[in-house]
Amino acid sequence: MPATAPHLHRTWFVTGTSSGIGRQLTELLLVRGDRVAATARRTHALDDLVAEHGDDRLRVFALDVTDPAAVRRVVDEAFAAFGRVDVMVNNAGYGLFGAAEEATDEQIVRQLDTNLLGPVRVTRAALPRLRDQGGGRIVQISSIGGQVGFPLMSAYNASKWGVEGFFESLRLEVEPFGIQTTIVEPGTVRTAFVSQGIDRTRPLEAYEDTDLGDYRRGMLAGTALPFIGDPVRIARAVIDSVDRDPAPARLVLGSDAYELGRTTLVQRLADLEAQRSVAYSTDAEDARG
Structure with a gap:
């Protein structure tokens, strides 16, 4: 069983801190005495925290994670400001809601650029510094959508499945340097994500009289899913x-994340077991035991 270390004052780098989980993380960290390099596209949303805590424990940086040069610059500035960063949290993101064929190329590119390439950029910019200081933690805020597919969320699911694949591999690469990673998979959360953090496709008439049409209307009205996650408890x-x-x-x-994840993984394992004989039948003759 993993050991729980006594609380140490740490320095955190958190993206997407203007609202939601990122904002709650920042508030809780400052209350407990930690230092935070907080990034946001709308930095004025953190003015109240700066006034309360000062820039000795909170530094705010304007950052759009889709800008590679800005990512490298801000990561460098954060390490320079605090001397070290113990925990990197990739939280910035947004969702594209709509059927796959409805989305424009630009919408899909933005989705992947923000949720997949954004965390990759931030992480790659931080890795040399984490290695040099002897280790650290990287926390990737994903979603149960990184394990379970949802209708009208194909681009969002693609971004989350992709980023989880990246961190699965990265974990094996960086462990020898004392760098550990955690993928966080929340379910639904009571934040403004649905009303403010989601881009929407232009609906095609072909879907309007289908179950997907009903699901879309329910999601936009806030009645299709019960949003049960408490952002403070999650943070x-x-x-x-x-x-x-x-x-x-x-x-x-x-x-909801636990139940959906468990059901999906149990079914996936059953499907895998059912294919065992087919899988083994395709081995080369000289590879068979």
Whole structure:
């Protein structure tokens, strides 16, 4: 069982801190005495925290994670400002809602650029510094959508499945340097994500009289899913996970995430077992035991 270390004051780098989980993380970290390099596209949303805590423990940086040069510059500035960063949290993101054929090329590119390439950029910019200082933690805020597919969320699911694949591989590469990673998979969360953080496709008439049309209308009205996750409790669970050693490879948060994830993985395992004989039948003759 992972050991829980006593609380140490740490320095955190958190993207997407103007609202939602990122904002709650920043608030909780400052209350407990940690230092935070907080990034946001709308930095004025953090003016109240700067006034309360000062720039000795909170530094705010304007950052759009789709800008590679800005990512490298801001990561460098954050390490320079605090001397070291113990925990990198990739939280910035948004969702594209709509059927796959409805989305424009530009919408799909933006989705992948923000949710997949953005965390890759931030992480790659930080890795040399984390290695030089002897280690650290990287926390990737994903979603249960990184394990489970949802209708009208294909581009979003693609971004989350992709980023989870990246961190699955990265974990094996960086462990020898004392760098540990955790993928966080929340379910639904009571934030403004649906109303403010989602881009929408232009609906095609072909879908209007189908179950997907009903689902779309329910989602936009807020009645299709019960949003049950408490952003404060989720942020607290993320912080607590950093006190565990070794780091959990994945952190599933929310009863909906747990139930959906479990059902999907059980079915996936059953499908795999059913294909065992076919899988083995395709081995080369001289590779068979």
